Amino acid sequence: MDNSAHPRPTRITVDLTRLAGNLDAIRARTRTAVMAVVKANAYGHGMLPVARQLQASGVDQLGVALLEEGIALRAGGVHVPILVFGGIVGEQLDDFFHHGLQITVSSLAKLRQVEAAAARLGQRAKIHLKVDTGMERVGTHSDTCGPLVEAALAADCCDIAGIYSHLACSDEPDHPMTAQQLQRFHDACAHFTRLGAPMPVRHLANSGGILHSPDSWLDMVRPGILLYGVLPGDAARPLPGIQPVLSLRSQVVYFKVVGAGHPVSYGATWVPQGATRVVTVQMGYGDGWPRSLSSEGEVLIGGQRYPIAGRVCMDQFMVDIGQGTAYNGDAVVLVGEQGAERIGIEEVARRAGTIPYEILVRLNERIPRRYVGSTASDN
Numbered sequence: 001m002d003n004s005a006h007p008r009p010t011r012i013t014v015d016l017t018r019l020a021g022n023l024d025a026i027r028a029r030t031r032t033a034v035m036a037v038v039k040a041n042a043y044g045h046g047m048l049p050v051a052r053q054l055q056a057s058g059v060d061q062l063g064v065a066l067l068e069e070g071i072a073l074r075a076g077g078v079h080v081p082i083l084v085f086g087g088i089v090g091e092q093l094d095d096f097f098h099h100g101l102q103i104t105v106s107s108l109a110k111l112r113q114v115e116a117a118a119a120r121l122g123q124r125a126k127i128h129l130k131v132d133t134g135m136e137r138v139g140t141h142s143d144t145c146g147p148l149v150e151a152a153l154a155a156d157c158c159d160i161a162g163i164y165s166h167l168a169c170s171d172e173p174d175h176p177m178t179a180q181q182l183q184r185f186h187d188a189c190a191h192f193t194r195l196g197a198p199m200p201v202r203h204l205a206n207s208g209g210i211l212h213s214p215d216s217w218l219d220m221v222r223p224g225i226l227l228y229g230v231l232p233g234d235a236a237r238p239l240p241g242i243q244p245v246l247s248l249r250s251q252v253v254y255f256k257v258v259g260a261g262h263p264v265s266y267g268a269t270w271v272p273q274g275a276t277r278v279v280t281v282q283m284g285y286g287d288g289w290p291r292s293l294s295s296e297g298e299v300l301i302g303g304q305r306y307p308i309a310g311r312v313c314m315d316q317f318m319v320d321i322g323q324g325t326a327y328n329g330d331a332v333v334l335v336g337e338q339g340a341e342r343i344g345i346e347e348v349a350r351r352a353g354t355i356p357y358e359i360l361v362r363l364n365e366r367i368p369r370r371y372v373g374s375t376a377s378d379n
C-alpha cells in the first residue's frame, strides 16, 4: 500500500535488531533448535522481512500455517527448512514437493496420500507426524498413534523429520493440562523406541511452553508471539532479554475544541462534561485497530496518556487531550514508548477485550511497515 510519495503518517516500525535479540534470548534459555513461527504475516510484522532476518540470524527452521505462506517464503528467497502446520487437502500435495516444504502428517489416510504423491512425482517427502495430545484440532490421538508411526517408518519415500504436538494451556504457568499433554506426547514418541527406530526431532513447546515448562522443550521449540516480544497471556511470566519488536505510531491530523455536551463520533456515545480539546488520528478498524477500543483505548501524545473519545471509525479515531496541548503533526504512539510511558500490545489487547495475538495479526496491509536494525548474517 505504500505506493504514494507522501503516505499518511501512520506507520508500523519493526525493529529487526530486537527480533534477532529475542531469537538469541530464546536460544540461550532453551539450548534447543528453534522453529520460528512466521504464519499470519509474521503476526502482523511482515512475513518476508521477518523470515529473512531470522534466516540471517541462523534460525534452524520456520513454521507456517498454510501452504501458500510456505510458497511465498520460497518465492522470497528463504531457503531454510519450512514446516506447514495446517491440515492439508490432497490437491495441495504436489506444491509441497515443488517448493521443498515439509508436510504435517496427521493421520494414516494423509500418510497414504503423501506416499502416493511422492511415488507419482518420484520424490521423497519430508514429514512431521502430528499427534493430538489434548487440543482436539488436528492429529492422531496419542493413544492410537502406534499404527501411524509404524506405517510412516515403513513408507518408502517418506523421511520422518519430526514428531510434534501442540499445547493448549501453556500460557498459564502450572496449568495441569500441560503436564498431561507432555506425558501423552512421550507415550507417542515411545513407539519409535519400541520399534527400534531412530527418534525424529521432537517438538512441542510454543511460547507458553518456552516460558513456563522446561520439560516441554525437548529437541526443538516453536516460538511465535514471544519472538515478537509479546507475552502469550495475562498470567505469563516474562523472559529476560525479550523486547517488543513492533511499534505503531501516527501523527495528529486535526485539532479542535469540543464544547460541553457535544458528543464525539458515531452513535454520539461519548459526551464531554465541559469544553475539552480533541485531536484526530488517522487509524481505524479498517486498518485492524479494534473498534472495541472505542472510549477504552489510550494513546501517548507528548509523553502523556490520553483516552480515545467515542467510537473508533473505519479510518480515524478521536482522542480527548483535556487541557493538554497538541499540534497537527505531533507524534501519537498507539503501541510503543514515548518519554517515560509505554503502551504494549498486551495492554491494547486487555482494553480491547481480546488476546495480544489477535491485535497483532489484525494490523493489515493498509499500514506501511518500516524495518530498522540488523540483518548481520551468520550463515
Ligand SMILES: *Cc1c(COP(=O)(O)O)cnc(C)c1O
Binding pocket: 037, 039, 085, 166, 205, 206, 207, 208, 222, 223, 224, 225, 226, 232
Ligand atoms: C501458532 C503456532 C505456534 C506458535 O505459538 P505461540 O503461542 O505464538 O508461540 C507453535 N506451533 C504451532 C503448531 C502453531 O500453530
